[in-house]
Amino acid sequence: MKRLLLLIISVFFLGVMLAYTQDKPYALGLVKTMSSEKFYGRGFVKKGDKISAQFIEIELKKWGVKPFGESYQQSFPIDINTITKAQFETKTHRYKLGIDYLVYAGSSSSHGETQLYIPKDFKLGTFLKTNHQDKWFLLDTIHYKSAELIENYRKIINTKAVNNCAGIIEVIPNKLLQTQRTYQIGFPYLQIKSDAWDTLAQNVKIRVQNKFIENYQTQNVIGYIQGETDSFYVFTAHYDHLGLVGNQIYFPGANDNASGVASVIDLAKYYYLLGKKPKYSIAFMLFSAEEAGLLGSEFYSKNPLFDLKKIKFLFNLDMVGTGVEGLSVVNGLSHPKASELIQDINREDSLFTDIRIGKGSANSDHHYFDQAGVPAIFIYLRGGPQFYHDIYDRSETLELNKHDQLIRLLTQFIEKYE
Ligand SMILES: [Zn+2]
Secondary structure: OHHHHHHHHHHHHHHHHHHHHOOHHHHHHHHHHHOOHHHHHHOOOOOHHHHHHHHHHHHHHHOOOEOOOOOOEEEEEEEEEEEEEEEEEOOOOEOOEOOOEEEOOOOOOEEEEEEEEOOOOOOHHHHHHOOEEEEEEEEEOOOOOOHHHHHHHHHHHHOOOOOOEEEEEEEEOOOOOOOOOOOOOOOOEEEEEOOOOOOOOOEEEEEEEEEEEEEEEEEEEEEEEOOOOOOEEEEEEEOOOOOEEOOOEEOOOHHHHHHHHHHHHHHHHHHHHOOOOOOOEEEEEEEOOOOOOOHHHHHHHHOOOOOHHHEEEEEEEOOOOOOOOEEEEEOHHHOHHHHHHHHHHHHHHOOOOOEEEOOOOOOOOOHHHHHOOOOEEEEEEEOOOOOOOOOOOOHHHOOOOOHHHHHHHHHHHHHHOO
């Protein structure tokens, strides 16, 4: 009986301890806040990036994270194209931004009602020789029968300088994908889902307004917890997302990448609650302008706040809100010893059903560190909802299924890695 009681008590305390060390409800709360409307999609319209940076700084401070020098925020300039207005209709349809169509992030402005130019053949010459300034060019990748035609006309778009039509409408398969662009192209450009497109349309009424902002000051948020040594483990995640478009829709970016930011902040909480100095120092880096081309982490890696050589290992977390199908390690093949340890810990603690170790790729914020010779990997989780760069990547769809397992894996790694 006494033994049973002891067992119950120890199970209870283990439960309490786990609840304190890996705080999924706390992380979920962070994701919910950062993906809410008040953060404007963590972009560069209405200072979504600054609101986010401020919020992250306050959370890090709670967990004893100190700045390198005076400030947690490392400011840097970017050029960014923003879409401030969007309206799109045909005679019979009024399209919904974000649901039916998107304005390409690099688009320029347009206003008025015009005819459509619908190509009949795949000869570029016919199109290029004539002036169609009064017409919107329709690139229907679904209904045009000729692959060559589509290919040829896509080439025109890729020159980014079409100047003989009013703009381009591209009919695409049924997945809209928003981006960020640091430049504006020479023409307005819309993409509409094929099931929304009115194939009988001859005229379109369009209003697109862009604002190109040069030298916008955005910022990384960076701090650390002092350990027993000056050697650092680093956790990184980008906090920026795709912002507000047309002052109508915002991109919540719950999985991409409020989930990664929440995990990094929860790691700060973990090391704070250890109640003693960790063996190594731990740095927390939340980058801006990843979606515009890894700009925040590139800037940091070229303007580091402490010697990059002091980084023992760096983990970049980007899209870690799911995990039911497993975990992927980008650039893991370049670090076999670390990857083996990840596999070992996973086996011992039964954390993920499947771990994939992959090669390097310039697809997230680990990249410029890797280029600078820092041992760096990028971890993302697989499975669950597949919302990506659209208005549906919301906190309601995200369970952080494997949050506790991810924190366990990372903290165990730091315990065991030599
Ligand atoms: Zn993204």
